[in-house]
Amino acid sequence: xxxxxxxxxxxxxxxxxxxxxxxxxxxxxxxxxxxxxxxxxxxxxxxxxxxxxxxxxxxxxxxxxxxxxxxxxxxxxxxxxxxxxxxxxxxxxxxxxxxxxxxxxxxxxxxxxxxxxxxxxxxxxxxxxxxxxxxxxxxxxxxxxxxxxxxxxxxxxxxxxxxxxxxxxxxxxxxxxxxxxxxxxxxxxxxxxxxxxxxxxxxxxxxxxxxxxxxxxxxxxxxxxxxxxxxxxxxxxxxxxxxxxxxxxxxxxxxxxxxxxxxxxxxxxxxxxxxxxxxxxxxxxxxxxxxxxxxxxxxxxxxxxxxxxxxxxxxxxxxxxxxxxxxxxxxxxxxxxxxxxxxxxxxxxxxxxxx
Amino acid sequence: xxxxxxxxxxxxxxxxxxxxxxxxxxxxxxxxxxxxxxxxxxxxxxxxxxxxxxxxxxxxxxxxxxxxxxxxxxxxxxxxxxxxxxxxxxxxxxxxxxxxxxxxxxxxxxxxxxxxxxxxxxxxxxxxxxxxxxxxxxxxxxxxxxxxxxxxxxxxxxxxxxxxxxxxxxxxxxxxxxxxxxxxxxxxxxxxxxxxxxxxxxxxxxxxxxxxxxxxxxxxxxxxxxxxxxxxxxxxxxxxxxxxxxxxxxxxxxxxxxxxxxxxxxxxxxxxxxxxxxxxxxxxxxx
Ligand SMILES: Nc1ncnc2c1ncn2[C@@H]1O[C@H](COP(=O)(O)OP(=O)(O)O)[C@@H](O)[C@H]1O
Ligand SMILES: [Mg+2]
Numbered sequence: 001x002x003x004x005x006x007x008x009x010x011x012x013x014x015x016x017x018x019x020x021x022x023x024x025x026x027x028x029x030x031x032x033x034x035x036x037x038x039x040x041x042x043x044x045x046x047x048x049x050x051x052x053x054x055x056x057x058x059x060x061x062x063x064x065x066x067x068x069x070x071x072x073x074x075x076x077x078x079x080x081x082x083x084x085x086x087x088x089x090x091x092x093x094x095x096x097x098x099x100x101x102x103x104x105x106x107x108x109x110x111x112x113x114x115x116x117x118x119x120x121x122x123x124x125x126x127x128x129x130x131x132x133x134x135x136x137x138x139x140x141x142x143x144x145x146x147x148x149x150x151x152x153x154x155x156x157x158x159x160x161x162x163x164x165x166x167x168x169x170x171x172x173x174x175x176x177x178x179x180x181x182x183x184x185x186x187x188x189x190x191x192x193x194x195x196x197x198x199x200x201x202x203x204x205x206x207x208x209x210x211x212x213x214x215x216x217x218x219x220x221x222x223x224x225x226x227x228x229x230x231x232x233x234x235x236x237x238x239x240x241x242x243x244x245x246x247x248x249x250x251x252x253x254x255x256x257x258x259x260x261x262x263x264x265x266x267x268x269x270x271x272x273x274x275x276x277x278x279x280x281x282x283x284x285x286x287x288x289x290x291x292x293x294x295x296x297x298x299x300x301x302x303x304x305x306x307x308x309x310x311x312x313x314x315x316x317x318x319x320x321x322x323x324x325x326x327x328x329x330x331x332x333x334x335x336x337x338x339x340x341x342x343x344x345x346x347x348x349x350x351x352x353x354x355x
Numbered sequence: 356x357x358x359x360x361x362x363x364x365x366x367x368x369x370x371x372x373x374x375x376x377x378x379x380x381x382x383x384x385x386x387x388x389x390x391x392x393x394x395x396x397x398x399x400x401x402x403x404x405x406x407x408x409x410x411x412x413x414x415x416x417x418x419x420x421x422x423x424x425x426x427x428x429x430x431x432x433x434x435x436x437x438x439x440x441x442x443x444x445x446x447x448x449x450x451x452x453x454x455x456x457x458x459x460x461x462x463x464x465x466x467x468x469x470x471x472x473x474x475x476x477x478x479x480x481x482x483x484x485x486x487x488x489x490x491x492x493x494x495x496x497x498x499x500x501x502x503x504x505x506x507x508x509x510x511x512x513x514x515x516x517x518x519x520x521x522x523x524x525x526x527x528x529x530x531x532x533x534x535x536x537x538x539x540x541x542x543x544x545x546x547x548x549x550x551x552x553x554x555x556x557x558x559x560x561x562x563x564x565x566x567x568x569x570x571x572x573x574x575x576x577x578x579x580x581x582x583x584x585x586x587x588x589x590x591x592x593x594x595x596x597x598x599x600x601x602x603x604x605x606x607x608x609x610x611x612x613x614x615x616x617x618x619x620x621x622x623x624x625x626x627x628x629x630x631x632x633x634x635x636x637x638x639x640x641x642x
Binding site (some may be wrong): 079087153 | 537544
């Protein structure tokens with residue numbers, strides 16, 4: 001068990017990286033608490049796997065250090081770091097039985113046979129593989145194979161961290177849900193550090209206590225699911241998390257007051273207009289936008305029913321504003337006015353939160 | 356929906372049938388024709404039944420050639436398959452050296468077979484050949500034109516030089532197609548280099564190895580040109596393998612009947628052994 005510290009970590013797959021584009025992972029300093037459940041969330045190609053492989057030791061960082069507690073492990077092998085990692089696509093040892101597959105990481109480390117048997121049966125039962133332990137692994141379905149991969153990641157009891165790299169990609173939706181709950185439950189029980197990589201916000205938000213949102217090789221925000229929802233640190237987080245994503249509208253500042261297309265917009269406290277120029281935007285989630293008798297005049301474009309809510313799309317000139325209206329609430333038609341909840345209206349400069 | 360029998364399809368396969376008939380079935384039938392008849396030329400034939408087959412099967416000449424053939428094929432398979440695998444494992448997977456290695460490996464395969472024979476013939480000559488002279492000056496009594504053992508040594512060495520590349524290239528293709536995830540997972544699982552070979556590489560190479568062994572088996576079982584050019588089947592009959600013996604019988608002595616019978620037996624042996632290899636090597640997949 002260990003606290004993981006990433007110290008000014010950077011990585012490039014090129015021999016001599018020049019511009020910002022050459023870095024698969026831009027500079028990052030981060031602490032992952034011992035025993036935490038983390039999710040690494042971001043679109044495909046943003047550097048999640050790269051970061052994971054750096055932590056596990058499959059890759060050596062171009063720049064920076066990695067510490068487990070106070071020990072520098074930057075140059076250590078995965079074996080020395082004592083970590084477990086599950087990959088996106090199932091990896092199984094074809095010629096072995098399911099049992100031998102699960103026992104493999106333990107046997108390689110010389111664990112006594114009795115202990116191996118106990119661990120394998122435990123993990124096998126948890127993943128519903130108990131009845132097929134004696135079967136050849138190559139005969140299983142894709143789901144079964146990925147369960148074996150998962151099982152090999154979970155079978156060792158003494159690891160510093162368990163990492164999952166989009167482990168449920170190939171698994172069907174129902175089983176996905178079951179396995180995710182089991183992982184969550186397991187985390188509660190064993191309290192090992194777990195890092196769960198995904199590009200699916202639902203997976204990240206339901207699994208993790210702390211979500212690390214990445215974009216373009218950078219960490220944009222680290223926070224609890226509530227933080228990410230209520231105070232997105234970057235317009236990217238606003239867009240990427242929540243469905244539909246945050247409304248992002250151009251705005252200007254007038255002596256600390258926010259102004260959208262000539263309409264004053266209320267925010268909590270005054271916004272410091274100080275530092276320099278840069279594109280200003282205001283962001284407010286559809287959940288915190290409502291119809292009112294006064295406010296910003298809009299035209300209603302369309303409405304879509306999504307269960308307990310209706311997503312209503314409106315337009316003020318060329319700017320789209322979306323609202324989430326609870327079912328059963330009256331909805332105007334044609335022309336209407338919308339207002340933003342001041343507590344949840346944020347101002348962004350060049351994408352980053354300023355108030 | 357009913358499936359309709361469409362007889363027009365026959366027209367579409369007709370060209371292929373004609374082609375196969377001309378280059379396989381018809382020649383094969385003439386061989387069958389020769390194998391059951393006796394002729395003294397002038398297109399006069401007498402029915403001979405299975406006499407020729409009995410004669411060939413009982414002749415010690417055929418037994419000896421068959422034994423030599425099996426021994427030769429066994430030796431080169433035992434050398435070329437492991438060696439090819441080792442070389443493929445040692446080759447780089449990426450970087451500028453990949454193409455250098457691949458081209459070097461492919462070179463022996465691009466040389467015409469009679470040239471290979473001629474090259475090794477000269478290379479191994481006891482008086483002037485680089486290898487022959489070299490071995491002699493090192494104190495070995497090497498003379499492949501006189502000694503059966505050194506003749507075998509030279510023939511085997513030539514075949515290994517000529518054909519190991521094929522095994523290497525097939526294994527290499529198999530190796531590079533193993534996804535990197537497997538090696539990464541093995542590292543995480545703490546697997547040793549031997550375990551990686553035993554539990555990842557070897558199982559993934561099973562198919563290409565099956566193909567490599569089959570190809571090398573069939574080819575070496577029919578080896579002719581290189582050996583004829585190198586040793587002419589000698590000294591004595593010591594390197595007279597089945598196909599060389601067959602040509603001697605058919606064209607040297609013009610014994611068409613026994614030669615035809617021998618061809619058919621030869622063909623059946625190859626077919627049987629290939630089937631055996633294939634079934635044994637793929638039997639696990641059916642389960
Ligand atoms: N082995 C590699 N060699 C070169 N570039 C790579 C390699 N692996 C990933 N990259 C690049 O690094 C970036 C981040 O990739 P990755 O970490 O796999 O993203 P993610 O896992 O978030 O989808 C991508 O632009 C990708 O093209
Ligand atoms: Mg990835």
